[in-house]
Amino acid sequence: MKGTFRWSLLAAPLALVACSNAKEAPKTASAASADKPAKVDKNPFPSTYKAYPGQATAIRNVTIFDGEGGRIDNGVVFFSEGQIKSVGGPETPIPADIAVFDGDGQFVTPGIIDIHSHLGDYPTPSVDAHDDGNEATSPTTPEVWAEHSVWPQDPGFSRALANGGITTLQVLPGSANLMGGRSVTLKNVYARTVQGMKFPGAPYGLKMACGENPKRVYGAKGRMPSTRMGNLAVNRQTWIKAQEYKKKRDAGKDYTRDIGMETLAGVLDGDILIQNHCYRADEMAIVLDMAKEFGYKVTAFHHAVEAYKIGDLLKANDVCAAVWADWWGFKMEAYDAIPENAGILQNSGACVIIHSDDENQIQRLNQEAAKALSNGRRMGFQISDADAIRWLTYNPAKAMGIADKTGSLKPGKMADLVLWNGNPLSVYSRPSKVWVDGALMFDASDPKKRPVSDFELGQPGEGDVK
Amino acid sequence: MRHLLFSAAALLAFAAPAHAETVAISGGRVVIGDGTPPIEGGTVVLRDGAIVAAGSNVAIPAGARTIDATGKWVTPGIFAGFSRIGLSEVDAVKGTNDKGGGKSGFSAALDVAPAIDPFRSPIAVNRAAGVTRAVVAPEADSKIFGGQGAIADLGADANPVTKARAFQYVEFGESGAGQVGGSRSALHTAFRAYLREAQAHAGGNDAFDDDLLKIEDARALQSVLRGETRLMLHVEGANDMLRLLELKRDFPAIKMVFVGASEGWRVADKLAAAGVPVIASALNDLPASFEMLSATQSNIGRLKRAGVKVAIGMIDDRDSHQLRYTPQYAGNLVSLQKVPGATGLSWDEAFATISSVPADIMGVGDHLGSLKPGKAADVVVWDGDPLELSSAAEKVFIDGVEQPLGNRQNRLRDRYRNPVEGDLPKAYDR
Secondary structure, three states: OOOHHHOOOEOOOOOOOOOOOOOOOOOOHHHHOOOOOOOOOOOOOOOOOOOOOOOOEEEEEEEEEOOOOOEEEEEEEEEEOOEEEEEEOOOOOOOOOOEEEEOOOOEEEEOEEEEEEOOOOOOOOOOHHHOOOOOOOOOEOOOOEHHHOOOOOOOHHHHHHHHHOEEEEEEOOOOOOOEEEEOEEEEOOOOOOOOOOEOOOOOOEEEEEOOHHHHHHHHOOOOOOOOHHHHHHHHHHHHHHHHHHHHHHHHOOOOOOOHHHHHHHHHHHOOOEEEEEOOOHHHHHHHHHHHHHHOOOEEEEEOOOOHHHHHHHHHHOOOEEEEOOOOOOOOHHHOOOOOOHHHHHHHOOOEEEEOOOOOOHHHHHHHHHHHHHHHHHHOOOOOOHHHHHHOOOHHHHHHOOOOOOOOOOOOOOEOOEEEEOOOOOOOOOOEEEEEEOOEEEEEOOOHHHOOOOHHHOOOOOHHHOO | OOOOOOOHHHHEOOOOOOOOOOEEEEEEEEOOOOOOOOEEEEEEEEEOOEEEEEEOOOOOOOOOEEEEOOOOEEEEOEEEEEEOOOOEOOOOOHHHEOOOOHHHOOOOOOEOHHHOOOOOHHHHHHHHOOEEEEEEOOOOOOOOEEEEEEEEEOOOOOOOEEEEEEEEEEEOHHHHHHHOOOOHHHHHHHHHHHHHHHHHHHOOOOOOOOOOOOHHHHHHHHHHHOOOOEEEEEEOOHHHHHHHHOHHHHOOOOOEEEEEOOOHHHHHHHHHHHOOOEEEOOOOOOOOOOOOOOOOOOHHHHHHHOOOOEEEOOOOOOOOOOHHHHHHHHHHHHHHHHOOOOOOOOHHHHHHOOOHHHHHHOOOOOOOOOOOOOOEOOEEEEOOOOOOOOOOEEEEEEOOEEOOOOOHHHHHHHHOOOOOOOOOOHHHOO
């Protein structure tokens, strides 16, 4: 187990898709005058991801979980040109000239989405030279961007794809800092550059962290914050500065660019989603009030092990809780974690997400959801299998601001999907095929359809590709 | 302190359970735990803390309490092949964490037995999940010898230790090398020097270098050298395993057990030939370090196929709190059977890796780990396939005593079933 240092909970803001240039300087004649601020490029490291070629494909005779809580038995899913075209029962028409798989009782889900990963910024091998997840030199580092740490050769991407059916993930900075920096959302497709993995059009997130980690890290250095009240004080002072920055920027007057403040102003604009690591219920409630004080929204609380205590509050504030199935006891703020967390949240009507924060559990998020589901049902709650799949697909997509593009099997969305060799909520099931944007990127029965990172090429076992 | 008799039999202190009754559990699908297939509609009889019989056509003794297990599964309790259960309540809260101890100056002499606290909540939580016994190892946090580990039960009583000083735990590979000077040449030199020093001391040689080992540490290692205490080595890399196998030439009586062994499959034939058993992490499949470059989920399956005695353990994986993952890990090895190119285990083999095999590896297989007559009555009744994610333990017996399954997680669950506060604060709801 890695140190508690990297266990970061992020809250992902639900709203908005970043509309990149909507708030730029007015297009007046004077806009070009010398005393106007330089035009800010909001997307200086643009995605160069391109979907790989795929065949028009239909899968029939499968059980489909559509990601939004729907289930179709003996279903058909048809996709082409990288998009889902139709999903339905056995009568769903399939064009005559395309590849048709008979699912033979297998299961189809949307591609699995992990809202909380450190693949790339804490890659394996976990050597010191790869510790790129925490800029633990200041309690607020909104100026750092996770994508500048991501190593696109992390072998973990391949395991997440092959064993976990992960097609999209949000990579976050760690939780040493109150404001840890920007997250990046990736397609789980290897590329030579991180830009080549970036999910086109996904909004940024800002990683924030409550509780033990920031106060421990900076308290140990003899500086603020060393307490939870210190955490809040530093946060609020920083938000005041961000408000002032935004005011100057919006006034169109000259100002000195500050990339940290640009991120915070982006949060206040609603373009950047807050992904807030926060374990304890009482601290989540404090954060919600702080967000109201400064006029921003918390999209998701991550590692929200006590979310079950405030399901009603989270529902009322439209905040998702990203949780593990059953992690507990590794530190004080995880002491009240219970395996029924997700079930109670679901029963409270709150938005539930199962996340990993772990290079191993990202390979079996489906199993983690299954455990959480069973524990909820054992309380007598009515939760369907399809609800549990939603925790891994549509709900994280919503909290990452990409639910209009992926996260469920709806016509027009990206053809990101997994064919499982059994019910994905069973321990005995594994992905048999994974498509990303309609391209077959993993096939259990074809060794050529299993990626091997540069790091593992020529090594013994070679990434376990047989 | 006088010489202790390190006889394995003398150390097997099976305390007579206080409330062991005669119980017959019938009608269920009975899993013996030795790798044989389940028996439909079988009966398991427990008396005086031991298994009397398990299988088909078992007579129910007069006066026995009967439990109808129709539609249920009846298995031996889960035997966690590696853990640090009972040594920590909250890992990051120092005062509750008793895993280490090397800063004391002692090393091999450290003994986890008195530190295993049966009243800690992880014991109750994992007991409720059907885990009944566990290998409990110290952490080697400053010297390569972590000290003496134990076999423990997870019963709700004051006597958690089944067998104290059951093995000596050693940190090998990268982290062991870091502890003795930063290289494997230093590691091998130091390791052999410690063993020779202990040997010399046992032979009455007074030229004892106290800088190397304290007298108590030397004594602890002497039982390892005699083969009375197992030497459990945490080792991941293929070459490290091969070099350790050579230890037998100089110290032939030593009984080695490898734990971790991520690259074990690469040297599986050598391990099999040497008869060294392995307690492996089931699902580690990432090159987490350069000594784990060829980690694969097929490791255990390939070791098994090569003839190595292999069990599942949870080293470096939430080893003090999440022993309840053990059946899930075993189930994953079953799932590999359907993955082309992977090597998994059959269901029966997989269950044995979390019951009889770890008990055998640790030298307590005569008494623990399966439902064979005469073994300790550690029995679990499950509401479904114990390896499946939707299943739960309904009844747990340890040494024939039915165990309470409540714990503080259940209490929090019940308090917050409806999170909204009612007529009084939640603090009054109990």
